[in-house]
Amino acid sequence: MTMKLTITRRVALGLAAGAMTFALAGPATAEVSFAGKTIEWIIPFSAGGGSDTWARFNAPLLSKYLPGNPTVVVVNESGGGSTKGTNLFAARAKPDGLMILGTSGSTQFPYLLGDPRVRYEYKDWRIAMAGPTGGVVYTTPKLGLKGPEDIAMLKDKELVYASQGATSLDLVPLLGFRLMDFKVQHVFGFKGRGDGRLAFERGEVNIDYQTSSAYLKNVQPLVDAGEAVPLFSWGVLDEAGNVVRDPTFPDLPSFVEAYEMLTGVAPSSPEYAAYFAFFTAGFPAQKMVFLPKGTSDEIVAAYQKAFEDMKADPDYQANAEAVLGTYGQVTGALAQALFEKGTTIAPEVRAQVADMLSSEYGVKLGE
Amino acid sequence: MIDTLLSALGTLLSFQHLFYMLIGVSVGLLVGVIPGLGGIAGLSLLIPFLYGMNEISALAMLIGLVAVIPTSDTFASVLMGIPGSSASQATVLDGFPLARKGQAARALSAAFISSMAGGIFGAIILTGFVVIARPLILSFGSAELFMLALFGLSMVAVLAGRSLAKGLAACCIGLVIGSIGGAPATGEFRMIFGFDYLYDGIPLVIVGLGFFAVPEIADLLRRNSAIASGNALGSGWFQGLRDWWANVWLSMRCSGFGCIIGSIPGLGGSVVDWIAYGHAVQTVKKDPHFGQGDIRGVIAPESSNNAMQGGALLPTMLFGIPGSGSMAVFLGGMVLLGIQPGPSMVGADLDITYSVIWSLALANVMGAGICLALAIPISKLTQVPFQRLAPFMIVLICFAAFQATRSLADLVALLALGVLGVLMKRFGWPRPALLIGYVLAPQAETYLYQALQFYGWDFVFRPGVIVIALMTLASIWFGLRNRVDEHGHVVPNADDAPDVPSFKAHLPQIGFAAAMAVLLVVALTDALKHGFLAQVFPLSVSLVGLTMLVILIPQLARGKTGHHSHFDAELTGEHVGQEGVGNLWGGLVWIAGLVALTALIGFYAAMLVFFPIFLTVRAKAGPVMTGLMTAGVAGAILLLAWALALNFPSGVLQDAVDLPWPFR
Known part of the structure; x- marks a missing residue:
């Protein structure tokens, strides 16, 4: 009985939403229709991870708002x-809009670092949507800090950070801390940021960062209890490509502001260029959805429109914050800008990062 | 707290929640039965339906699924000797011999009752434990986790077989296999030899299937008989119930282990069943015949693996850190439902936590009940002539294997490890010792490195480390006293192994030991190419392994007849001299055929060719039978692949021509 009711309500909602889209859409996307088709959404990660959850959240909404309401299946191809x-997507996808790819920072980094396993070229693809994320760096009050304004007290402290590896997303804090001239011992081999937070709570490390939603849920209580002190957020990019304060944490300085507090000047060195490239690929442009090389403008437009339209959906609004954090998904010019900034690195900057990783952390990139 | 507990129980027992839980349990049993599919596949099947569902019902459904996978995977472990999932590898050791004795129903029912007891007992422990779990979990730092890995490795002492040198060498080979791929400290890739596949290391499911399932299939296929040798299926499930009741304390202890080890994030559930099994071997006094079909070898791991799932819930819910693979997906499901794990799970949201814990117990009862009802009919499978069953099993293990990374390389790795497994079985190299080494290699290496970084060598003085060290020493002491050989007897001191008194007859086993030495030398030379932090672990492990072989090889070459290191099933096994026994390699050739065909025309098409050929040529089945069986398998695999949205491994043909799914 209950089930029947639920279905009826959902069907009704679906119909209403569908009617609305129809009314709004007009003839613009009339020539693209995926009716009766199945769209494969390649997620190069295993089921259950952050990227998988993100895709599974979006898939039914995409199905609902793409013209012709195709079936959208998430295909996990991890490894x-x-x-x-x-690589599989790069080799196999045809420009018919029936196979799309969801990437993450962990897909961008090997590309930027020149990993020999990379046989894909971002510049071939067309972006449908970008999903930014953010994070907050925090430390322990045992080092004498009361708040973000005391950041200079960290200068000569022995800091320890739990890292997932020098070529993982934790390359961003590694480069960031070096830029700030902190003495940080990076202990590698952690399985995720959650493990790092556990090490912080155990007192094994004294500086850590968490992505925004994990920070709000798990670190904010520690801050309230006086067991953690926030330092700065990584910040977000505005449309001009400048790092500004994260709107989720309006009271915390961004990385750039924190840098200015420490040094008195805005960051501009070649080291900052390296940091900025990986920061963009890891945070503002972390999640991206791509269509393969040669996809027509109409299909790209249909996808962008679907990603825009779903934002008004009650299902999206009910769960977006839990799944996506507090950052909306973007399309159009901003997505294009994030895509370009997050997948571009000057060869000399790459070489400089590779040299530094190899000489100081014994990491060989295997070129 | 009592109020919260009761109100949680009240909402749980409503019809709607029980109904959703039953859906979860059914899906869980289904994916559990199929080797290689575990919680991850099951949860991805259910997640699309989670939208718009009531929170508690959706959780009940998810929990129902996660809880019963270690229950139903026992079918494959006991009936076919295929480790259904990482949680039931140890069950194979005694469960399968029981099935071959014709006691499948007894083994299954004892296993299911143990699973149910383990699940319920786990929930009882968790009810009290959840309130103090946070500080307890936080007290396990990298130093303690390293010691726990050593504790797990101490189980090798009891599973090392007649020759300690051989057992330790096998364990070292496992440790070397486990260290393939990125080094935890520097990310350098070790022993990849230019293969993309090896960057991530060899997946657990491939190692389990290669070393346990493939040798059993090869062995059964050459004998041409049914799995069960007798006609009787045993006295059924009352016998199993009595067996469990007679060992109820063992079952309780093992579920306690499971619950606690599961709740410590970082160790992973894959070693719990081995610790429980090792514990059973160490403590059972009365008439042990482990490895040959001792029912206690089934009760111990099955009691622990269901309790482990309960334990693994704690770090997932309290810290958002998944304690096992399927918990990672459970976490994803929770996020989709809008439940954020965190400290509030023992505060404001304690009712959710309790409803999860009790759903778990309830789901275990449901799952075990359904499985018990199915045990007797399904165990009739063991009476089917094996050549009829074999193509299903070969396709099944290949299907299971390519779930690992969904590529052809999975099948090739399965075949390569299968060859190694067949030889190890033949020459009496203890495969459990190898598997324990493999599972614990990354943990041991990562946590030792982290502990040294955090504390320096002072970490050995931490109280937790000292406690676990004492436990480890006790485990080694009891282990060495109760070491069992491949016949399930406690190792005797006398050198009275059945043997053939001729040096020439010993050449194959000497050759195999030499080949293992070469393997270790390869690992050693590879290790030398890397920086200190990346090389120190594989280097020391391969040196220890080589030392063991330096002891073993002279024993094999010069030891007197019946020396405890001698073993070759081709000389002294019970099949020697019997009529109608085929070649040792027959089964492997068939598997190799399927893999080669897959490389050419892709898995699905290869299966459609392989099946009728096998049935006609090997099983001498008629055309109608062949057609029906092929169609049945083709349909079932297709349905499963469609539901899981998976593409089959492709071959040369697919590179050249664009074919529609499922041939793509």
């Missing part, structure tokens, strides 16, 4: 630090 599934 090789996400290079396997991405």
